Amino acid sequence: MKFYYFILAVFLLPATVFGQCFQGMISSNTSEICSGNGVTLEFSLSPGQEGSDESLLVVVAWQYSLTPDNSGSWTTLSGTSKTFTTATLTRTTSYRVQYKYGNCSNQSSGYITIRVYDPTVAGNLQGNADVCESSNSGNITLAGQTGTVKQWYRRDTTDPDWIPLTGTGASISYRNLLLTTRYRVEVQNGVCSSAFSNEATVEVHPNPATEFTASRTCDGNITNFSNQSTISQGYLKSYTWVFGDGSQSSQYTPQKQYYNPDTYQVTLTAVSGMNCTSSVTHALTVHPNPVSGFTATDVCVGASTRFTNTSKVRSGEGISSVWKFGDDTQSSIPSPEHQYSLPGNYRVKLIATTSNGLCKDSVEREIIVFSLPDASAGRDTTISAGHGVRLQATGGVSFAWSPLDGLSNNMVSNPFANPEQNTLYTVTVTDANGCINTATVNVFINNDFRIFPSNVITPDGNGENDIWYVEHIERYPNAKVWIVNRWGEEVFYSQNYTNAAGWKGSNKNGDVLPEGTYYYIITLDGDSKIYKGAITLFRK
Numbered sequence: 295m296k297f298y299y300f301i302l303a304v305f306l307l308p309a310t311v312f313g314q315c316f317q318g319m320i321s322s323n324t325s326e327i328c329s330g331n332g333v334t335l336e337f338s339l340s341p342g343q344e345g346s347d348e349s350l351l352v353v354v355a356w357q358y359s360l361t362p363d364n365s366g367s368w369t370t371l372s373g374t375s376k377t378f379t380t381a382t383l384t385r386t387t388s389y390r391v392q393y394k395y396g397n398c399s400n401q402s403s404g405y406i407t408i409r410v411y412d413p414t415v416a417g418n419l420q421g422n423a424d425v426c427e428s429s430n431s432g433n434i435t436l437a438g439q440t441g442t443v444k445q446w447y448r449r450d451t452t453d454p455d456w457i458p459l460t461g462t463g464a465s466i467s468y469r470n471l472l473l474t475t476r477y478r479v480e481v482q483n484g485v486c487s488s489a490f491s492n493e494a495t496v497e498v499h500p501n502p503a504t505e506f507t508a509s510r511t512c513d514g515n516i517t518n519f520s521n522q523s524t525i526s527q528g529y530l531k532s533y534t535w536v537f538g539d540g541s542q543s544s545q546y547t548p549q550k551q552y553y554n555p556d557t558y559q560v561t562l563t564a565v566s567g568m569n570c571t572s573s574v575t576h577a578l579t580v581h582p583n584p585v586s587g588f589t590a591t592d593v594c595v596g597a598s599t600r601f602t603n604t605s606k607v608r609s610g611e612g613i614s615s616v617w618k619f620g621d622d623t624q625s626s627i628p629s630p631e632h633q634y635s636l637p638g639n640y641r642v643k644l645i646a647t648t649s650n651g652l653c654k655d656s657v658e659r660e661i662i663v664f665s666l667p668d669a670s671a672g673r674d675t676t677i678s679a680g681h682g683v684r685l686q687a688t689g690g691v692s693f694a695w696s697p698l699d700g701l702s703n704n705m706v707s708n709p710f711a712n713p714e715q716n717t718l719y720t721v722t723v724t725d726a727n728g729c730i731n732t733a734t735v736n737v738f739i740n741n742d743f744r745i746f747p748s749n750v751i752t753p754d755g756n757g758e759n760d761i762w763y764v765e766h767i768e769r770y771p772n773a774k775v776w777i778v779n780r781w782g783e784e785v786f787y788s789q790n791y792t793n794a795a796g797w798k799g800s801n802k803n804g805d806v807l808p809e810g811t812y813y814y815i816i817t818l819d820g821d822s823k824i825y826k827g828a829i830t831l832f833r834k
Contacts, residue, residue, distance in 0.1 A: 317403075319337070319404065320337050329413055335377070353392075354400055356391055368390065380408070387407070391403040417436050417491055419434055425496060425497070428472060428501060443463065443480075445458050450475045456478070472498065475495070478491050478493045506519055508560070508578050529567045533563065535560070536560070539552065585607070585655055587657055595664065597633070602629050613646045617630060617643070620641045620642050642660070671719065671721045682710055689723045690724050691724065693721055696720050699717060716738050717737050721735075748829070770821075772789070772819045773788075773819075774787075774788070774791070775815070777814050785807060786801065
């Protein structure tokens with residue numbers, strides 16, 4: 295078998311340089327530290343200097359300067375090792391090395407500057423305040439800190455953990471808080487450890503939960519108002535009733551006689567001991583008449599919707615209810631649960647009727663039943679052992695994969711999977727409406743171990759790349775390997791190639807081959823593919 299190639303090759307041979315002075319450099323794993331720490335410096339030849347010899351590089355002395363711009367004097371330190379560990383640093387400090395290379399006279403390296411930061415001081419927060427819920431505003435301000443603001447946090451009485459806030463300035467504002475809220479800030483100076491400030495508290499005092507009811511009333515009868523106002527903390531100190539007909543009262547539970555049949559807007563305002571106020575207004579009809587109402591939440595298909603009946607009888611009489619769910623079903627339960635079998639928009643109607651059957655009221659609202667997400671985990675796939683595959687889930691806005699075996703990240707839509715055995719992965723997909731669905735995908739492992747030939751050989755006897763290496767070739771005991779030169783002449787052949795006794799850069803007679811480009815052909819039992827490629831042979 296002959297292969298003919300025409301290649302123009304140009305070889306550049308390194309020149310032997312005698313007495314050349316090569317440059318050294320200082321390196322460190324970090325250039326910034328916190329005060330009170332030290333660093334380890336390494337001195338070596340600068341990279342890319344052809345013909346250099348690290349063994350000829352000798353450290354004469356390490357020196358340091360406290361002026362980062364290198365304009366001041368240098369102080370010599372003890373030690374001539376190429377590795378130097380500094381003392382505990384409290385100021386920004388520069389280091390350099392006096393060295394020689396071979397017969398070259400003493401030289402000075404470039405300097406490296408280690409920046410030193412003062413320890414972080416978190417400072418103090420100011421802005422404690424007492425406010426009423428919902429209608430409030432103010433600022434929390436940080437003072438006395440050393441470093442910059444890394445993160446603001448808040449936590450109210452319902453939060454077990456601190457919640458991060460946006461903004462990295464020295465103050466943060468709040469508005470319309472509903473709950474007592476604590477604030478703190480995390481400060482960090484450079485690479486020093488961060489620190490937390492003290493806590494500032496905005497004490498939110500509750501508004502009254504103002505509520506009242508009125509007895510059944512007709513034209514000319516007495517209406518009894520029942521004050522049901524409460525407050526979760528503190529006490530209520532005053533009340534103001536506005537009955538809607540020009541009259542008022544400051545009593546806790548007043549009585550009122552309306553002389554004309556009509557619908558009146560009655561407002562009750564309650565004031566707490568902290569001067570927080572809240573008002574509630576109810577329509578009072580001087581004639582029996584119910585007011586129907588309900589609440590419900592949109593749901594995912596297959597889940598039950600809870601309808602909460604908030605209907606009231608303005609005159610105090612009882613009512614009965616009829617629900618029409620918009621899917622040709624209905625119920626007479628006051629606050630029923632209902633499950634829709636299909637997604638869609640349903641117009642729900644509640645009809646409320648007084649106990650005497652004379653007065654009715656109805657209300658309608660739309661309930662959305664969301665479809666489950668169209669979850670997909672992609673097609674089943676087969677991979678070579680050790681090579682992995684990227685999975686791809688679709689159909690939602692958040693994803694959770696299981697099991698975790700071989701996954702790079704189980705909380706993204708497209709994790710990289712590299713399992714050790716056949717694995718069925720399940721992804722739980724959640725869409726923007728909070729609806730959940732799952733999908734699965736199989737990843738099958740094929741232990742075919744594809745081969746990967748090296749493209750370089752350097753048979754110079756140094757123990758590295760002396761033999762041409764083909765990864766996974768041992769798994770194919772009858773592998774046939776041909777190597778030819780650029781004229782297609784065979785220089786090597788093996789019917790059972792191994793990396794331990796492979797091609798060493800010589801021809802079939804054992805003669806050393808010159809530097810250049812050679813070409814391989816590999817065939818494997820059970821594999822119809824013919825592997826071909828180029829090998830570059832270098833000699834030092």
